[in-house]
Amino acid sequence: MTRLPVTPSQTVGPFFAIGLPWTDGPYIVPEGTSGAITIGGFVLDGVAEPVPDALVETWQAAPDGSFGHPDDPRPDARGSALTTAAFRGFGRCPTGPDGRYRIVTLRPAALPYGDGRTEAPHLDVSVFARGLLDRVVTRIYFPDEEAANAADPVLSALPERGGRDTLIAIADGGGRFRFDIRLQGEGETVFFDV
Amino acid sequence: MSTAVPHQGDTFTLRPYQRPRGVHPPADFPPYRSSALRAPHRPPVLLPHRLTEITGPLLGEDRVRPADADLTTQHPGEPQGERIIVTGRVLDSDGQPVRRGLVEIWQANAAGRYRHQADQHPAPLDPNFTGVGRCITDDEGRYGFVTIKPGAYPWRNHHNAWRPAHIHFSLFGWSFTQRLITQMYLPGDPLQPLDPVLDSVPSEQGRQRLVAQLDIARTEPEWALAYSWDIVLRGREATPFETGEEGR
Numbered sequence: 001m002t003r004l005p006v007t008p009s010q011t012v013g014p015f016f017a018i019g020l021p022w023t024d025g026p027y028i029v030p031e032g033t034s035g036a037i038t039i040g041g042f043v044l045d046g047v048a049e050p051v052p053d054a055l056v057e058t059w060q061a062a063p064d065g066s067f068g069h070p071d072d073p074r075p076d077a078r079g080s081a082l083t084t085a086a087f088r089g090f091g092r093c094p095t096g097p098d099g100r101y102r103i104v105t106l107r108p109a110a111l112p113y114g115d116g117r118t119e120a121p122h123l124d125v126s127v128f129a130r131g132l133l134d135r136v137v138t139r140i141y142f143p144d145e146e147a148a149n150a151a152d153p154v155l156s157a158l159p160e161r162g163g164r165d166t167l168i169a170i171a172d173g174g175g176r177f178r179f180d181i182r183l184q185g186e187g188e189t190v191f192f193d194v
Numbered sequence: 195m196s197t198a199v200p201h202q203g204d205t206f207t208l209r210p211y212q213r214p215r216g217v218h219p220p221a222d223f224p225p226y227r228s229s230a231l232r233a234p235h236r237p238p239v240l241l242p243h244r245l246t247e248i249t250g251p252l253l254g255e256d257r258v259r260p261a262d263a264d265l266t267t268q269h270p271g272e273p274q275g276e277r278i279i280v281t282g283r284v285l286d287s288d289g290q291p292v293r294r295g296l297v298e299i300w301q302a303n304a305a306g307r308y309r310h311q312a313d314q315h316p317a318p319l320d321p322n323f324t325g326v327g328r329c330i331t332d333d334e335g336r337y338g339f340v341t342i343k344p345g346a347y348p349w350r351n352h353h354n355a356w357r358p359a360h361i362h363f364s365l366f367g368w369s370f371t372q373r374l375i376t377q378m379y380l381p382g383d384p385l386q387p388l389d390p391v392l393d394s395v396p397s398e399q400g401r402q403r404l405v406a407q408l409d410i411a412r413t414e415p416e417w418a419l420a421y422s423w424d425i426v427l428r429g430r431e432a433t434p435f436e437t438g439e440e441g442r
Contacts, residue, residue, distance in 0.1 A: 003287045004426045007403055008395040009218040010377040011226075013362060015308040019300035019326035020364060022257075046231040053312075059250060059370045069249035071368060073206040090251030111245050112204040124246045124370050131232030133219035133394045135373065137241070154241065183232050191234050192241035193213070194371055 009135070012128040014053050017094055021055075025092035028058070028105035035063070037175040039140060040102030043095050043127060046184035050099020054129035056181070058091040058103055058140070060122070065109035074112075110148050120148035120155065124194075127181055136191045140179050141168045158190060166190050210243035210431045211371040212287065219394035226390040227351050243371055250369040253296040255330060263329040265301075265341040273323035275304025275342040279420035281412055283335040284365060286372070287429035291335025298364040299327045299339060306345030306359075315348055340418065346385055358385035358392065365425060372427040379405045380421060 012020075029036050039058075043051040061067055067089060091103040111119045123140040141149055149155050149168065158164045166189045169177040182189050221233040241247065266273055284292040302308045302325060305317040309325055327339050344359045360377040367373065379386060386392055386405070395401045403426075412420035 003212075003429065004285060004289055005399065005403060006214045006217045006287055006428055007374065007376055007425045008400045009374060010362075010391060010395075010404065011228075012364075012375050013377075014312055015302075015310040016300060016362065018308060018310050018324065019298060019328075019362075046235075049231075051232065057373075059246060061246065067245065067249040069252065069368075071248050072245060073208065074204055088251065090253070112206070113244055114204070114206045114208055116205060119244060119246075122246065126370075126373055128375055129232060131226075131228030131230075133221065133223060133226065133229060133233075133391070135375065136221075136234060137238075139241075158239065184234055188234055188236055191236070191238045193238035194241045194243075194247060 009133060011130060011133050012055060014130040016055060016128070017053070020092070021094045022092060026101075026103045028060075028088055028091045028103060029086065031104050033104075033106070035106055036104050037107060037177060038102055038104050039123070039169060039177045039179055040100060041178045041180040042099045043101065043129070043181045044099065044183065045131075048182075048185070050095070051129055051183065052095055052097045052099050054095045054099075054101070054127055056091075056093050056095065056101040056103075057126040057128070058105070058123045060089055060105065060108040060124065061111055062087045062089060063106045063109055065111055107142070110145075113153055117153055118148065118151060120145050120152040122152075122154075125181070127183070129183075132183075136183065137194045138181065138189050138191050139167050140177075142177070143168050143171050162187075163190055208243060208245070208248050210248070211369065211428045212431050214287075214428060216396050217400055219396065223390065223394040225352075226394055247371045248369050250372065251366060252294075252368070253366060254294055257296055258328045258330055262327055263339050265323065265325065265327045265339065267340075268324055269322040271322040273303065273320050273342050275320075275323075275345075277340065277418040278343045279338065279340055279412060279414065279418050280361065280378070280406065280423065281336065281338040281409070281420065282406075282423040282425060284331050284337060284367075284425045284427065285335055286367065286427050290429070291333070292331055292365070292367055292427060293333050293335060295331045295335075295368075296366055297329050297331060297337045299341075299361050301325045301341065301361040302344045302347055304342050304345050306347030313347075317345070317347065343380065346383075351390060356385050356388070358383040358389050363425065365427065367427040374425070374427055376425070377404060378423050381405055381408060
């Protein structure tokens, strides 16, 4: 079987803000939705300076564990009304001049891994920026899911310090979570080869 | 905090996506100066492709108005410069079209200036050109835009640095794994071999895949030249029964 060669990535560059941000991009659910949480923080470079021209994108399951996606092999999870109507699952937020992003969403459910194990609730994250020739990919986990995090096949394969600790958001109270993304250097976030 | 775990105990098999090696630029590429403080230093950790990775946002018509595909008719007057048609197909590496998928583009105007406050180089803005387009691929994965040929522009990467003319493209595919942002270049541009961004692509074949071709058949006589450019996103991992796979 002959495969077509894949198109290479190129940097998003410094000027994507003329086209990629959407007014509703950061709002996976509208602000004020029952059960809504916010996740936000800084994107920081190798000398801990804020990155004011990054684009953060998130993708996650709905609170009922569905994605509303035809490739989901679970027959009862493909097109829940929740996913298809009110919950897009996808967030997109450019960083501001202060290097901060913020999304409003609902907590994702834990997910079956396929072999009987369970993945802790998480969001997949892409970061695009000038200086990044390809996106970097990470995951956001929740600090109050200690048991689920301990059993998560991805998290548990990482060392505690400089590994798991970079992927677990910090609870700020009132449904607010802080998740800084350190692109390089001290405290560098774990990034994934996806 | 306890979270409901639906379908716990479910077992299923997911067919992962291929992981092409040697295709994308390395994270750290010193000739591209901006990567110095932003590229991660640690090697990325292999992430298995599970439910979150094999699904992804299916963004469609609600993100696009029909006028979004023609960047020359978004203002009362016509923009300056050479009108061009840019078309192609979005496929996966198995040759399957990416149907009904969102394609987003942005670019400089004919003078090489972006309508962005950070672009202050002394070239004119065009009141009739924003430089942003969107469309949805058809059932064969085909996209199409009418736009203005972007100009080259200077940047401060090194002394006398100029970016070759390019159009930025953003694509989603069907899954988080397939997400791609890249740039399309135009054929015959002598700035291409001098450009560290294009040169960051490890292979000559890879660099050539970012360059569109003149498509005389799609050119509209007396009106606009056409360029074609196909985009290939990752396909699925080969099953054990398939052979002859390349690029692994």
